Amino acid sequence: MDLHIPELADQEKPEKVNYRIIYRLLKHVWPYRGRIMAASAMMLIATITTLAGPYIIKVAIDSAILTSDYRQLNWLTFLLAVTFFLNWFSSYWQNYLMSWVGQRVIFNLRQSIFEKLQGLGFKFYDNRSTGEIMSRVINDIDALNEFITWGIVHIAGDLIVLVGIFVIMLSENVMLTALSLVTFPFFLLVSTFFRNRVIQAYREVRGKMAAVNSYLQENISGLKVVQSLAREEKNSEAFSLINHHNMKANVRAAGLFAVYLPVVEVVGALGMALLLWYGGREVIRGVIQIGTLYLFLDYLTRFYAPLRDLSQIYNNFQSAMAAGEKYFQIMDAKPNVEDAPGALRLPEIQGKVQFQGVTFAYEEAKNVLEDIQFTVEPGQTVALVGPTGAGKTTLISLLCRFYDSQKGSVVIDGHDLKEVKVNSLREQIGLALQDALLFSGTIKDNIRYGRPGADIREVEEAARRVYIHDFISSLPQGYDTPVRERGSNFSMGQRQLISFARTILRNPRIIILDEATSSVDTHTEVSIRKALKAITAGRTSFIIAHRLSTIRSADIILVMDRGRIVQEGTHRQLAEMPGLYRELLNVQIIDEDELFTDLLQPQEEAF
Numbered sequence: 001m002d003l004h005i006p007e008l009a010d011q012e013k014p015e016k017v018n019y020r021i022i023y024r025l026l027k028h029v030w031p032y033r034g035r036i037m038a039a040s041a042m043m044l045i046a047t048i049t050t051l052a053g054p055y056i057i058k059v060a061i062d063s064a065i066l067t068s069d070y071r072q073l074n075w076l077t078f079l080l081a082v083t084f085f086l087n088w089f090s091s092y093w094q095n096y097l098m099s100w101v102g103q104r105v106i107f108n109l110r111q112s113i114f115e116k117l118q119g120l121g122f123k124f125y126d127n128r129s130t131g132e133i134m135s136r137v138i139n140d141i142d143a144l145n146e147f148i149t150w151g152i153v154h155i156a157g158d159l160i161v162l163v164g165i166f167v168i169m170l171s172e173n174v175m176l177t178a179l180s181l182v183t184f185p186f187f188l189l190v191s192t193f194f195r196n197r198v199i200q201a202y203r204e205v206r207g208k209m210a211a212v213n214s215y216l217q218e219n220i221s222g223l224k225v226v227q228s229l230a231r232e233e234k235n236s237e238a239f240s241l242i243n244h245h246n247m248k249a250n251v252r253a254a255g256l257f258a259v260y261l262p263v264v265e266v267v268g269a270l271g272m273a274l275l276l277w278y279g280g281r282e283v284i285r286g287v288i289q290i291g292t293l294y295l296f297l298d299y300l301t302r303f304y305a306p307l308r309d310l311s312q313i314y315n316n317f318q319s320a321m322a323a324g325e326k327y328f329q330i331m332d333a334k335p336n337v338e339d340a341p342g343a344l345r346l347p348e349i350q351g352k353v354q355f356q357g358v359t360f361a362y363e364e365a366k367n368v369l370e371d372i373q374f375t376v377e378p379g380q381t382v383a384l385v386g387p388t389g390a391g392k393t394t395l396i397s398l399l400c401r402f403y404d405s406q407k408g409s410v411v412i413d414g415h416d417l418k419e420v421k422v423n424s425l426r427e428q429i430g431l432a433l434q435d436a437l438l439f440s441g442t443i444k445d446n447i448r449y450g451r452p453g454a455d456i457r458e459v460e461e462a463a464r465r466v467y468i469h470d471f472i473s474s475l476p477q478g479y480d481t482p483v484r485e486r487g488s489n490f491s492m493g494q495r496q497l498i499s500f501a502r503t504i505l506r507n508p509r510i511i512i513l514d515e516a517t518s519s520v521d522t523h524t525e526v527s528i529r530k531a532l533k534a535i536t537a538g539r540t541s542f543i544i545a546h547r548l549s550t551i552r553s554a555d556i557i558l559v560m561d562r563g564r565i566v567q568e569g570t571h572r573q574l575a576e577m578p579g580l581y582r583e584l585l586n587v588q589i590i591d592e593d594e595l596f597t598d599l600l601q602p603q604e605e606a607f
Contacts, residue, residue, distance in 0.1 A: 021324040028108060029148065032101045039097035043157040045090035049083045051164045054298040056080045061291035094157075102149030109141050113330055121336035122402045126362070130217050135210035136330055140323035143206075147320035151313045158306035158313075165299045173288060176296050179278055180303070183271035187264060187307060191314075194260045198314075201253035203322040208246035210326075215242050268304035275300055337404055339421050346424040349413045349509045351378035351540030353399065358408035360398060368394050370563045372408070376556065381541040383551030385584060386560035392544045395560070396512055399542065401425055412510075430508035436499035438487030443472055444479040446487075446498055450506040462505040467530065468497035504535060511541040548585060557581070 029036065056076055064073035117133065125133075169177040219226060219235055226235055279293040358372040369391045376382050384392040397403050398410050401417050410417045417425060438446050447462055448454040459479065463469040471494065475481045487495040503511070535541075545551050552571040559567035559574065559581045567579050574581040 018321060018325060021321060021328060024328060025144070025148070025320075025324055028105050029101065032104060035097050035101050039094045039101070040156065042090040042094035042097065043154075044160070046087055046094055047157050047160045047164065049087035049090065050161060050302070051168065052083050053080060053087070054295055054302070055168065056083065057298070058291040058295040061294060062289045063291075066290075099149050102145050105148050106141055106145040109144065109327065110137060113137055113141070113327065116331055116333075119335055120330075120333055122397070123336035123362075124333055129214040132210045132214045133330075134217060135206075135213040136326050139209055139213070140206065140326050143316075143319045143323035144327065147313075147316045151316055151320070154309065155313055158309050161306045162303065165303050169296060169299055172292055172295065176275065176279060176282075176288070176292075180271060180275055180296060180300050182274060183267045186267050187304075190260065190263050190267065194256060197256055198253070198260075198318055201249070201256055202319045204249045205246075205253050205319075206322045206326060208242075208249040211242050212239075212246050215239055264304065264307065268300070268307075271304075272297065272300055337401055337422060340419055343419055343421050344415075346412070346415055346420040346428065349415075349428050351509045352376065352413050353510070353540060354409075354411040355395070355398075356409045356411060358395075358398065358405045358410060360394060360403065360405045360407075362403075368563050369398075369405070372565060374556075374558060374565065374568065376540055376542075378540055379538055380555040381536055381543065381551075381553075383554035383557045384542065384544045384560060385546075385548065385551065385557060385581065386566075389562075390560040391563040392560055393514060394563075396431075396514055396542060396544065399510075399512070400429055400431060427506075428509045429512060430503040430506055430510070431512045431514070432496075432499055432503050433514050436487070436492070436495040438483045438490070438495055438498060440483060440485065442477075442480045442482055443475075443498060446483055447479075447501045447505055449502055454505055458505060459501075462501040463498075465504055465535070466497045466500040468494065468501060471497075500535070509539055511536055511539050513541070513543045513545075559584075 056079055060073060060076040060080075063069065064076055113136070117137075166177070166181075169180060215238070219239070226232060275296055276293075279288065279296060282288045283290050283293050353376040355372045355374050358369055359367055360369040361367045372391075372395065384395065386392055394403075398405055399417075401410075401422055404418060412425070439449060444456065444459055447459045451458075456479065460469055463472055463479075472479055472481070483489070487498070490498070543551050543554065548571075551557060554571070557567075557569060557571060557574055558565050559579070561580055567574055567577075567581050569577075575585060
């Protein structure tokens with residue numbers, strides 16, 4: 001059974017407690033220190049009122065009830081009611097303020113990671129699935145939210161409650177205090193025993209959840225392929241296995257905590273039983289008052305409640321630590337292409353392109369391009385042909401500076417691309433890919449995606465130039481027609497033409513067509529090729545195509561094989577000499593009386 005389980009790229013085991021991550025998270029919290037201080041003040045009031053309640057009841061029992069003092073009882077009852085009200089009021093504002101802070105911090109974290117992902121190079125995405133990245137942005141940040149919202153102030157509150165209870169108990173009766181804490185060492189032993197196991201369990205949960213997201217995203221995106229190949233049953237089996245691993249990881253983590261909490265309860269119950277046995281005997285003997293025994297029993301219950309809360313917070317803390325490690329792995333990732341120190345903005349270019357001894361490898365010791373060298377003059381059209389894997393798209397990626405070569409230089413108008421700002425280069429390049437991607441929004445939004453300030457007349461003119469205006473105008477909502485996910489409500493050819501309009505609207509100096517016509521029908525290709533004359537006029541153009549009919553009139557044809565340029569010339573020159581180009585021609589059986597006119601031959605304007 002060919003079940004595929006995604007391998008995640010960031011499964012290294014981090015430190016048990018990474019203080020650097022804690023520090024970096026606190027830096028995100030620091031701007032909201034005013035509200036945190038207000039929440040802390042509310043927490044202090046809530047803590048004091050929590051501690052005051054049992055003590056007021058103790059005084060009421062010993063000083064009012066046992067002495068039949070109605071006046072004091074009325075006063076203490078009123079004071080207890082005020083204490084409960086203050087406790088409710090302060091707890092509300094503490095929770096509200098920390099929830100506000102938590103949501104602001106999470107907003108900033110998500111915004112930061114989105115902006116980081118926008119700037120990371122292709123190499124980062126080559127090694128990670130979309131589902132895995134989505135897990136980092138959504139699930140892991142949610143885990144951070146839970147800890148930031150409920151953990152930070154609650155830790156301080158619980159610690160103050162513990163210290164306050166201990167101080168009050170100690171001031172009331174040393175012996176009962178010592179007896180109350182007899183079971184405390186057992187609690188520490190239990191916590192230490194479970195600590196490392198909980199850390200590892202929640203780290204595993206994060207990894208398994210990322211695998212589920214990755215496989216789910218992959219199958220939803222490729223649903224047409226899945227159904228066309230009748231893969232539903234096999235993919236369901238694969239997902240069941242991945243989902244089962246995720247379930248087992250969550251069950252193990254929940255099981256650890258399910259054992260831990262009852263053990264804490266048992267330890268607390270043993271302490272309560274011991275205190276009741278000894279304290280009850282002391283009350284009977286008249287050594288202590290019954291109100292004092294009540295106070296210790298109540299405080300002992302409250303003493304272990306913060307310990308249980310701290311255990312839950314510690315559990316959330318470990319989950320947040322695992323999430324924080326994943327989050328900062330992305331935030332610390334370095335783009336594979338960055339502006340060099342002192343990089344200059346590329347001025348408006350004419351379009352002269354030179355590859356000077358360029359060698360490139362995605363992985364060490366495995367070159368994809370070897371000693372690529374050629375020159376293209378401004379306004380020339382260059383065609384790149386060759387078998388799959390020859391390096392054509394990689395060459396274009398270097399021109400767009402999606403990657404940097406290990407050796408040699410790519411030069412435009414005398415400027416080495418490694419010495420100019422990346423954005424200033426890409427602003428002057430228009431790229432049309434085989435798989436035309438449309439974004440959510442309207443047709444108008446998609447056409448002006450690269451020039452948001454373009455007005456509707458410019459948008460319509462760009463659409464006319466690629467012969468898609470009439471189609472768009474025929475739609476009930478015209479240019480305001482919504483685009484579904486990835487443009488699924490349009491045909492492949494229509495999506496390609498809209499993406500062409502988007503490219504033209506930017507008015508780039510260099511045009512790159514990467515298999516841009518290979519997935520369209522013959523009629524649509526005619527429209528596209530009619531527009532190519534206007535698109536390429538006066539611009540340096542690079543065309544990658546398997547259909548050699550689309551590049552017969554190119555000024556230069558570069559024939560590539562195994563990362564090298566093996567032939568160079570015009571269509572006529574290459575067709576007359578033996579070599580790879582002629583072999584490709586023979587395979588495609590190109591007829592000299594082909595239906596299409598040459599790409600760059602003069603033709604009647606249709607717009």
